Amino acid sequence: MSTSAKHSIAAIVPAAGVGKRMQSDTPKQYLTIGGKCVIEHTLEKLLQVAAIEKIVVVLSKHDDVFETLAIAKHPRISTEIGGAERVDSVYAGLTSLNDEYQWALVHDAARPCVEPGDIKALIATCTESTEGGLLAYPAKDTIKRANADGNVETTVSRELIWHALTPQMYKVHDLVKAIDFSLAQQFTITDESSAIEAVNKPSHLVVGSSLNIKITSPEDLHLAEMILQQQVNT
Numbered sequence: 001m002s003t004s005a006k007h008s009i010a011a012i013v014p015a016a017g018v019g020k021r022m023q024s025d026t027p028k029q030y031l032t033i034g035g036k037c038v039i040e041h042t043l044e045k046l047l048q049v050a051a052i053e054k055i056v057v058v059l060s061k062h063d064d065v066f067e068t069l070a071i072a073k074h075p076r077i078s079t080e081i082g083g084a085e086r087v088d089s090v091y092a093g094l095t096s097l098n099d100e101y102q103w104a105l106v107h108d109a110a111r112p113c114v115e116p117g118d119i120k121a122l123i124a125t126c127t128e129s130t131e132g133g134l135l136a137y138p139a140k141d142t143i144k145r146a147n148a149d150g151n152v153e154t155t156v157s158r159e160l161i162w163h164a165l166t167p168q169m170y171k172v173h174d175l176v177k178a179i180d181f182s183l184a185q186q187f188t189i190t191d192e193s194s195a196i197e198a199v200n201k202p203s204h205l206v207v208g209s210s211l212n213i214k215i216t217s218p219e220d221l222h223l224a225e226m227i228l229q230q231q232v233n234t
């Protein structure tokens with residue numbers, strides 16, 4: 001497909017993790033909150049953003065649950081098989097786009113509380129500037145660096161410290177190249193922004209809600225339930 005004929009934005013939703021820190025037999029994306037599983041909440045949020053033309057959900061090769069969900073049949077949703085690490089799953093999603101999309105917006109399946117308004121703000125910032133970026137929020141607490149004994153070494157200025165959230169949005173071509181480079185250098189890549197940093201490209205920090213939590217450990221499920229309930233009420 002020629003550049004001018006490219007579609008604009010595809011979302012990649014990595015959902016191939018096992019959720020070790022969640023300590024549950026069910027992968028956390030399939031735990032239930034208010035009658036729906038986590039990934040259904042997440043996909044419903046993305047589907048509310050009309051600018052996202054396609055959503056690629058990246059699943060474990062052992063996944064036999066996703067196809068049983070009604071949302072799996074949504075015309076804007078397709079699936080791919082992921083890999084051992086989050087970066088491998090994101091890469092599988094990106095390469096499945098076959099160069100047909102200009103932008104990829106990567107969002108963790110485990111972040112169901114994202115606000116569609118924040119996603120739209122990220123899309124507006126990136127498409128207007130033509131450079132990628134991510135949702136994030138500035139550190140609120142006093143930040144400490146620990147020494148090797150686990151005691152305080154020093155207090156770090158929080159002025160320039162931000163928490164990285166998802167979605168993270170980059171040109172597909174740039175992100176594939178950045179991940180290729182980072183993997184070849186054996187860098188640790190926990191998010192898309194770290195790959196983009198590795199190739200010295202800029203990323204916008206777009207302020208998003210700190211309620212866009214990632215369900216990581218058991219107490220987060222309860223917190224997510226309260227946040228989602230609050231979103232319904234307002």
Ligand SMILES: Nc1ccn([C@@H]2O[C@H](COP(=O)(O)OP(=O)(O)OP(=O)(O)O)[C@@H](O)[C@H]2O)c(=O)n1
Binds near residue numbers: 109
């Ligand atoms: N090989 C992997 C690992 C993670 N993920 C996805 O990346 C997102 C964020 O990762 P994380 O919270 O670390 O999820 P898990 O790897 O499942 O959790 P844990 O590290 O506790 O095992 C999740 O939606 C998860 O499903 C993925 O698609 N492929």
Ligand SMILES: C[C@](O)(CO)[C@H](O)COP(=O)(O)O
Binds near residue numbers: 164190191214216
């Ligand atoms: C992508 C991410 O959610 C941004 O905060 C995060 O980096 C995922 O990896 P983690 O190891 O679970 O923090």
